[in-house]
Amino acid sequence: MLDGSSVRYANFDYAASAPALRAVADGLLDALPQYASVHRGAGALSQITTHRYEQARETVRRFVRARTDDHVVFTRNTTDSINLLAHCLAERGGDIVVLDIEHHANLLPWQRLSGTRVVTACGTVEDTLAALDAELASKPAALLAITAASNVTGEVLPISRLASIAHRHGARILVDGAQLVAHQPISVVSHGIDYLVFSGHKLYAPFGAGVLVGRGDWLDEASPYLAGGGASAEVGADGAPHWHSGPARHEAGSPNVLGAVSIADACTALAGIGFEHIGHHEHALRERLDAGLAALDGVRPLRIFADTDNRVGIAGFAVDGFSARTVACYLADHHGIGVRDGRFCAHPLLARLGYPDGAVRASFGLGTDADDVDRLLNALSELVSRRDTGRVEESLG
Numbered sequence: 001m002l003d004g005s006s007v008r009y010a011n012f013d014y015a016a017s018a019p020a021l022r023a024v025a026d027g028l029l030d031a032l033p034q035y036a037s038v039h040r041g042a043g044a045l046s047q048i049t050t051h052r053y054e055q056a057r058e059t060v061r062r063f064v065r066a067r068t069d070d071h072v073v074f075t076r077n078t079t080d081s082i083n084l085l086a087h088c089l090a091e092r093g094g095d096i097v098v099l100d101i102e103h104h105a106n107l108l109p110w111q112r113l114s115g116t117r118v119v120t121a122c123g124t125v126e127d128t129l130a131a132l133d134a135e136l137a138s139k140p141a142a143l144l145a146i147t148a149a150s151n152v153t154g155e156v157l158p159i160s161r162l163a164s165i166a167h168r169h170g171a172r173i174l175v176d177g178a179q180l181v182a183h184q185p186i187s188v189v190s191h192g193i194d195y196l197v198f199s200g201h202k203l204y205a206p207f208g209a210g211v212l213v214g215r216g217d218w219l220d221e222a223s224p225y226l227a228g229g230g231a232s233a234e235v236g237a238d239g240a241p242h243w244h245s246g247p248a249r250h251e252a253g254s255p256n257v258l259g260a261v262s263i264a265d266a267c268t269a270l271a272g273i274g275f276e277h278i279g280h281h282e283h284a285l286r287e288r289l290d291a292g293l294a295a296l297d298g299v300r301p302l303r304i305f306a307d308t309d310n311r312v313g314i315a316g317f318a319v320d321g322f323s324a325r326t327v328a329c330y331l332a333d334h335h336g337i338g339v340r341d342g343r344f345c346a347h348p349l350l351a352r353l354g355y356p357d358g359a360v361r362a363s364f365g366l367g368t369d370a371d372d373v374d375r376l377l378n379a380l381s382e383l384v385s386r387r388d389t390g391r392v393e394e395s396l397g
């Protein structure tokens with residue numbers, strides 16, 4: 001059992017939530033004493049806050065290189081953004097095609113709709129693209145909804161090619177960028193993305209705010225996601241509303257201004273650090289982690305595709321002889337290392353990969369260094385060496 005508070009916590013759970021960057025935390029502290037309700041008041045604080053909130057949309061638009069006429073809607077998180085688009089599709093009709101590797105956030109909202117078809121990903125990216133192509137060719141769909149990077153394995157999908165496939169068959173594409181946007185540059189325009197969603201808390205900003213960026217027509221045609229003030233431009237004496245078009249249509253109620261501003265601050269900070277630097281940093285850590293894991297006896301990495309090396313900083317793995325829970329508790333209790341264990345809200349994928357009871361996920365980001373990786377590897381090595389003693393569980397608190 002870990003007893004000294006002197007052990008530095010090694011956080012390997014960036015894929016769940018990435019701790020706020022210093023610039024984001026400072027921006028939040030700056031904004032806290034002087035924020036007010038947006039779009040409502042004539043007072044100075046209301047004006048300043050409204051300006052900050054609207055500026056945040058523009059910062060996000062630039063960060064993801066969206067079209068000038070795309071809507072940038074602030075939501076609660078990725079899940080909320082996808083549910084918002086699903087709400088629009090429910091009214092609009094049309095089939096949805098998804099892969100079985102998706103996080104539940106990009107699976108369950110669509111499965112509520114009658115026309116959703118789930119395609120099983122193949123063992124290679126190439127075969128998976130071909131399977132999606134065939135599926136869309138066999139029957140038209142309104143939308144291909146797909147993750148940019150797997151939250152289980154970190155494998156990155158070829159977004160531009162997926163967008164071309166969708167468009168060739170008259171469908172639009174929704175990209176779940178939750179696991180990509182903090183790690184690799186994304187361009188709505190050059191990747192050909194119709195809708196992009198992500199969460200602030202995986203982008204080094206706090207919980208509670210997310211984004212849906214994309215084409216305005218479907219969003220403006222749908223009834224508001226939530227009914228209420230802010231979404232309504234005018235309500236007649238008979239109570240009949242005339243709804244706004246634009247982002248406000250789907251942002252009823254007082255919005256999470258601080259969350260939106262923090263997302264914008266995170267975008268600015270990441271752009272300042274630069275994706276080249278972020279890429280080098282994460283690549284070096286990933287190589288070190290992958291090589292170290294491969295050298296450990298009975299540690300099996302999780303992979304969906306055999307033909308891609310493009311991964312963000314996520315390593316899913318299992319350790320022979322130990323449940324994922326035991327591994328995670330051992331690392332936490334004995335070494336102050338925080339990994340994630342379980343099925344990562346991707347139950348169908350974990351079952352298909354042969355881990356119906358779950359696996360371990362170590363994920364990292366800008367605050368991780370080589371020493372953290374070595375600590376994780378040494379701790380796993382120690383655990384593996386105790387495989388045959390049968391005394392690991394009883395040492396856990």
Ligand code: PMP
Nearest residue numbers: 077078079103105151178179199
């Ligand atoms: N999609 C992916 C790929 C994710 O990793 C996650 C979070 N684990 C989500 C969607 C859902 O994000 P949130 O909980 O912020 O809505």
